[in-house]
Amino acid sequence: MVTEVQWSDLQRDPKQIARLADEGTVRVRRRDGVPLLLIREDREQSQSEGSVAAARALRNVLVHLQPERAAQWLIEEFPWADVLPEQARAQFVHDFARAFQASAELGEWSVLAQAIREWRSTALVYADPELTRALAEPIDGDFGPVPPPMGE
Structure with missing residues (x-):
């Protein structure tokens, strides 16, 4: 409450x-x-312990499942993962499990959020065949200085 x-x-x-x-x-x-x-601190500690236990259990479940099966379940929550190639989907499952556990252990869920953002961006690339092809082609020449990154 x-x-x-x-x-x-x-x-x-x-x-x-x-x-x-x-x-x-x-x-x-x-x-x-x-x-x-x-x-209250005692309530926060209890929540933290519970989230770490849940993260460890989920990670163990995901590790023992076939990657395709785990990916199926994650695709229900993250439908964009369906556009990832099979090998990338397996890596997404692995990265998700690791980031989930790290987030719970650290009490810092931005680790998981960052992993999800990065994989969603990867899925966006795979969803656009022209962009995928352009990024897979070799780069010839110098395109000049790289501008600083833009904020989200």
Whole structure:
């Protein structure tokens, strides 16, 4: 259960907000920034332990399945993976499992999100036969300086 309060509520009555945090997660809305989540440390540790256990179990399941079978299940959630060639789909399954476990162990789910973004971008390339062909051709000559990367 997530209870939402305003930053001013936290400033005005921190004891009441602490009582709410004893009951569950508290989302503190701020006008000038991203909301904050307040959660008791013991609850966070328990969630972290649970997510690590789930990640290990999922990774073991994925490792013991045939890559084609695991890919079938992941394609239900990530339909774009269906355009990947068979070998790339198997690598996606492997990378997904590793990133899932790493994310759970670190408590940092951006690792998994990054792996999914990268594989989705790869699928976009494979979905466009002209782009796939152009990227597979040898590059001749110098095309000049490379511009700095653009933000997402």
